[in-house]
Amino acid sequence: MVTAGLILAALAAALHVYIFVLESLRWTAPRTRATFGTTEAEALATRELAFNQGFYNLFLAIVTVVGVVAAAIDATAVGAALVFAGTGSMLAAALVLLVSSPDKARAAITQGTLPLLAVALLAVGLVF
Numbered sequence: 001m002v003t004a005g006l007i008l009a010a011l012a013a014a015l016h017v018y019i020f021v022l023e024s025l026r027w028t029a030p031r032t033r034a035t036f037g038t039t040e041a042e043a044l045a046t047r048e049l050a051f052n053q054g055f056y057n058l059f060l061a062i063v064t065v066v067g068v069v070a071a072a073i074d075a076t077a078v079g080a081a082l083v084f085a086g087t088g089s090m091l092a093a094a095l096v097l098l099v100s101s102p103d104k105a106r107a108a109i110t111q112g113t114l115p116l117l118a119v120a121l122l123a124v125g126l127v128f
């Protein structure tokens with residue numbers, strides 16, 4: 001279970017790196033605008049906000065990856081703490097998105113499913 005949880009955490013981190021790329025590096029690109037449902041004018045007006053938000057996603061991914069690596073080298077307590085911090089924050093952000101913007105439920109579910117599964121499997125694996 002721990003291994004499965006760590007794999008899912010790594011996948012959640014990869015997804016959040018991808019979100020970082022979209023939000024911080026490609027926000028005004030036509031394909032990114034289509035993904036987020038924004039017009040060119042909206043993307044230009046929110047570029048700085050998206051840039052900042054993308055870095056939040058990157059930092060969550062980094063914390064999670066460091067945790068996965070720590071767990072892999074038998075620093076289980078440190079690794080688990082970092083994975084729970086990273087994926088727990090990803091999950092919390094997905095819940096905030098779902099509650100604050102129900103029309104973005106698909107995005108919230110996409111961004112929150114892997115962290116939810118990672119947290120659940122890692123917790124079960126560590127307890128049992």
